[in-house]
Amino acid sequence: MSTEVIHPDTHHVDDGHDHGDHKPSNFLDRWLFTTNHKDIGTLYLIFSLTMFFIGGSMAMVIRAELFMPGLQLVEPDFFNQMTTMHALIMVFGAVMPAWVGFANWLIPMMIGAPDMALPRMNNWSFWILPFAFTMLLSTLFMDSGGPAAGWTLYPPLVLQTGTSFAFVVFAVHMMGVSSIMGSINIIATIFNMRAPGMRLLRMPMFVWTWLITAFLLIAVMPVLAGAVTMLLTDHFFSTNFFNAAGGGDPVMFQHIFWFFGHPEVYIMILPAFGVISEILPTFSRKPLFGYGSMVYATATIAFLSFIVWAHHMFTVGMPLQGELYFMYATMLISVPTGVKVFNWVSTMWQGSMTFETPMLFAIGFVVLFTIGGLSGLMLAITAADFQYHDTYFVVAHFHYVLVPGSVFALMAATYYWLPKFTGNMYSEKWGKIHFWSSAIFVNVLFFPQHYLGLAGMPRRIPDYSPQFADFNMISSLGGFAFGATQLIFVGVVLHCAYRSKVKATPEVWEGSRGLEWTLDSPPAYHSFNTPPVVTHNALSRAD
Amino acid sequence: MNLQEKNRKVTRRLVLVAVGMFGFGFALWPLYTVLCEVTGLGGRAIQVSEDNTGAVASDRIVSIRFDASVNSSLPWEFKAKEKVSEFNLGVPSTAYYVAKNVGNDAIIGQATYNVTPPEASLYFVKTECFCFTEQLLQADESQEMPVYFYIKPDLPEHIKDITLSYTFYRHGYDPSDRSHL
Amino acid sequence: MKKENTVIVALAVLAALVATTWLILVAPGLGSNEVNMTRGVTQQSADHFELHMIVLWICAIIGIGVFTVMFTSIVLHRKSRNHTPAKFSHSTKAEIIWTVIPVLILVGMAVPATTALVKMEDSSGAEMTVKITGFQWRWKYEYLDEDISFISSLDPNSNAARQLNSGMVPANVDNYLLNVDHPLVLPVGKKIKFLITADDVIHSWWVPALGWKRDAIPGFVNEAWTNIEKPGTYRGQCAELCGKDHGFMPIVVIALPQDEYDTWVSEQLAEQGAAL
């Protein structure tokens, strides 16, 4: 594996810029063969935005079919392909690569490094993704259709997928390889490339949360790869890992899957925690409250995520002791999560707040993520979960933590660092329009789904009894509006990158803290050619 | 150590962790089996014993239901002779099932089993069972299939009735093959 | 900023949040009962409903508390009001308090949660047993003590209306998608054990009014139990994705008083006997 180190002055052809800017001028060199952390970060972000819209259009198909009772648009099997693909695309194609994109852009700048530790591997880990997702999406056009057994890929149902199943498995393998390479790179960068004085407990929270996320990824992506490999051999090579008739056990797949799957949900949310912990101090003009406990809470959450997996499968019929253990362990997660929320509120308390778009998205995150967290606590109660499980209540819960959770944090991060990335200010007016319409419609979209689930509507059904009609229609209308609203986001980003006349200062925000704000906006092609000397923790220093 | 070496070292270690975790994914299979044997999870923790030396008779009585299922891939009829019976704990006993091939060809069947409540499987000892081997039935042939077993006397007090279930599958049943439907 | 002001703003924010909570948690349920879990017709469903309401209100109160502090801060501690930022960055005392108090709340929640679960998992002493087998996409019911068995599928009217562009209006179909050809008939006031399994893929048997769902897993038999307190018709659906017609394999339970149930049993036996 290549472990090439950047030599900033000999690495690329000089294109004549006068401030140490060594971008290759050739398009292919610049983008296809790039080893630059900022360019790769940009590629990741563009890719994930594309996937966000592809996955989003599948959600639109789902909400359109559910607009009213009866089947109007698609056959049930295609509906199932849509729910399955929507989840796979959003989880592996939109949210995870978006966080890797921000990690690429920000981690070197935040720890005072010129670039990532393993630039060649960085290039590979990105360019695997377009192939993986082309392969995954191509299954929709195959005779046997795309995967339709849900993103959880439970056997035996998933084994009824046709030959396209092999493509799904290989696509998952490639995503896994990409994530693992990305994580190795991030860990190596954080361990080896920190500027003098950047001790671990002086690192920005985004770096901390990504460090922990990267370890989670390396620990669980291979487990998923193992699980889908076993599915592959069960499907095509007559092994019996999950076949009861041959001495296997279909429930075992669920245990293995959720051993991956529960940490996976934290992989999507921990970097969001980091972003919120960066943004709130800036716009409150006040240090982050409880930096140390934030770090320990993140590590605790990551640890607990490995020992609670079976709360996703309370209804499979476990011994009582097992159910009690997984209930108690899951409830425990709300303690470190609560610490984070309380610390964020304390960060705002007695601050001097302004409400630019990143701050609005961050506040939206804290409120709506908390709602999703609280419904998660309800789901942990095993006996009540016998009613909640596999209903729209669960759909509402995980969309609250993923959409106004992870995705809002991604939006917040974009507005917060976009002036740094592009050197231009975005349109505050359109940013605010984007925020308010997103915040309103996301609730119109997902809040009624709590009612639907409690009233008895199962998830993953293309049609429903008329008693569920009203809230489904409201939810669909919210969904269409939320989807359309995201076009504003694209407009704001493009305007900021290419049209905006307002130049950003290096510090961009009045209260910004951290090394990235000491660089020009936009920063030079290689971030810190001379490492800065770090003397304190910027996030928690009181001045 | 220069930066390049340090990066190589971290990479090497993390690749090893990733490879190890891939192996761990597969190791979860035997680990899960052990977990089931220890906790009764899945209700398959039945012990197989060569003889009845562990059987110590007790006054306590438990009711056992003998349940039978046939997968739709197999044209057999299959039921217990006696659906529910009461047994003294620790007393070696026999229960009989009857299987009949109502199809037109000789077929090999293979039975799976589990016990509910799952904890009870920890106290179930079989000395011989038709589920240990494949069963061949000619067309129209019917066969009596005995299970020799006893329940360990230390069965927890709160367990008063137990269900022993068998499901017969066509030998080589493949859940991804829908052609028999 | 004077102290009184903080208290007044906090009270106003609290009032607004309580009103919002009332609007989203209570008001939608006033007109109908289709926004919340059902209390159901068994002890289990009542237990699970109570548990749900306890946890829901605890969560609502925690949420109101956190958001009251947060929005009070948002109102008062803003630059536009010339609020000077404080300099504190941690408080060990506060952090210990908001670690310990949630733990105590969780312990409080765990007590009723454990009791309900222990009751749910005690299936001993059942007076009759019904075996449920999930198929793609219908249910088979076997009354193990009576030699009655039948298949239960989506009723023909719903099935016709649910075809893509059938042109039929679902609202005009009697119990659209929640009706079957052969309902499961059960007696009230009896502890009934269910043995639940599946033939092909995993399904999940769920009637909300009974208070639980349990997965039907091929090659394994799960057990669950009920004791229905009130005669009536109770509807549910398969709750685990099981293929293309997962949305079209409903469950209907008709609970009858013992004497009517006995009549039904003898009718069934006569019918099945006649059919042989």
Ligand SMILES: [Cu+2]
């Ligand atoms: Cu989980």
Ligand SMILES: [Cu+2]
């Ligand atoms: Cu189903």
